[in-house]
Amino acid sequence: MIKISVIIPAYNMENYLRECLDSVLGQTIKDIEIICIDDGSTDNSYEILLEYNKKYENVIVLQQKNQGSGSARNRGMEHANGRYVCFMDADDYYAKPQALEQLFLAAEKNGVLVCGGNKELLYGEKKMKHDVPFNEEKKIVFKYYGNFYDYTRYIIRTDVIRKNNILFPSYRRYQDPPFLLNVMIHAQEFYAVNELVYIVRKGYKEVKYTLEVTLDLLQGIRDCFKMAYENDLLVAYERYLKYVLFSYLPAIYKYADQGRVWELIDEINKISMKWVSEISDIFLNRSALDEYVIKLKEKRDCLVAKCHEAKEVVIYGAGVAGKLFLEKYKKECSRLAGFAISKKDVDESFINGYPLKEISEYDKDAFVVVVANQKNAEEMMRNLEKLDYKNLFYIEYTGLKMLEEL
Known part of the structure; x- marks a missing residue:
């Protein structure tokens, strides 16, 4: 019996595909099949898949014209023979060899249709914990949980998908949340495993919103x-x-x-x-959007003025948002002292030529620009107040991206 079918769509992923496939082939659970769908790649992805197909009997390779990852996953599902199915993105990889076995054993032991573990986000060489972790092992009723993102952290019973004719929608963007939401509605509950199972590669490519x-x-x-x-x-x-x-x-x-x-x-x-x-x-609505844009422009003008007035500027947030802020406002940040993070748990000492330190190491009179998403920013602002920083300014990542369109 095939225990798990791992479905991997690939489109121009030659740089990461081997690491992805090797992480699946190295799993301790052996009764698995790996179904790879080349979605019309123009690089060497298809050739890499054929190489693995010739070498490993359980690697199945399909090819189609470029139709999007949702279509590719649906095609993979048509060929799946496993008791469970799971999905990977071709630039990601499993965190450890025991990942799928831990999920499979937990699902079987607890009699659930869906079982999931934790994931980490990989930005270059830096790993960050996911902001919705499973902190204990237990059954969770989906109605009271609500998170329908992160489909790659789960294994799903194949029959719940087939009996309910659950497919990835045909649109090319945001097709995995509707799929997982549909699965969870029919499964009603899932089992959470407090184990790191999946690594998501982030920050190296930008979605172009046509x-x-x-x-x-x-x-x-x-x-x-x-x-x-x-x-x-x-x-x-x-x-x-x-x-x-x-x-x-x-x-x-x-x-x-x-x-x-x-x-x-x-x-x-x-x-x-x-x-x-x-x-x-x-x-x-249109009027609310126009009002938001006006306020955002006012906020930008205030930020620029404060940056010019400050004796020392610190960017609090060393991720994608912080780097984007520097890229867009480098001229205004002529007195930039460096980047700050709450706790320095990385080897990096510089970002784009500027020092990277713990926030507590900077002068208390510095003008601190907090650049992060809303959830992280709330914690960062509390930390700044605790450390007695007074000259603060917060701009959310969405607002920062919005300013690019103004």
Whole structure:
């Protein structure tokens, strides 16, 4: 019996594909098949897949014209023979050889249709913990959990997918959240394993939000809203759906003159109006977007003025957001002392030629610019107050990206 089918779509991933495949082939659970789908690559990805196919009997290779990763995963599912199925991105890898075996044994022992573990994010050589970890091993009722992201951290019983005809949507962006949400609705619960199983490679490529991609994104968000509403998943709404449109404001603003963009947003808003009563802070409409842009411009002007006035500027946040801030505002940061992080647990001493230190090492009178997503920023601001820094300025990553469109 094949215990797990691992499905891997690949499009121009020659630089990472071997590491991905080797991490699967090195798993301690041996009764697995690896189904690889080349999605019309123009590099050597297909040749690498054929090389592994010739060398290993359990590596199956399919090829198709470029149709997107969702279509490729669906094709892989057609060929899956495992009791469970899981999905990988071709630039990721499993964290350890025991990863799939731990998930399989936990799923079988606890009689669940879905079982998941923890993942880490890899930015270059730096690993960061995921912000929604499983801190203990237990069954979790999805209705009270709500997170329908991170599909690669789970193994899923193949029959729950087939019996309910669950497919990845045809759109090219944001197709995995609707898929996982649909799976969780039918499974109702899953088992969480407090073990690191999966590494996600981040930060080396940037999504280009064309009009087509933006429309696909909005279709995916709409479909998630619809499923969550129909199944009364209020926690999913409160924790994720309520904020998701804001996360993609730069793309929405870029194509704000396109009627189809607002048609989809109106569909999302109508679902929300039927569902929740406290609606004042969730709707995105044209006037609200214009008002946000005005405030964002005012915030930018204030930030630039403060950077010019400050004797010393510190960028608190050394990830993608902090680096983007330096790239866009290097001229304004002529008095930049360096980057700061809360706790220095990396070997790096410099970023783009500037020192990287713990925030507590900088002068208390420095002008500290906090550049991060909302969740991380709240913790960072509390840390600054505890350390008695007074001259602070926060700009969220979404706002920073939005300013690129202004």
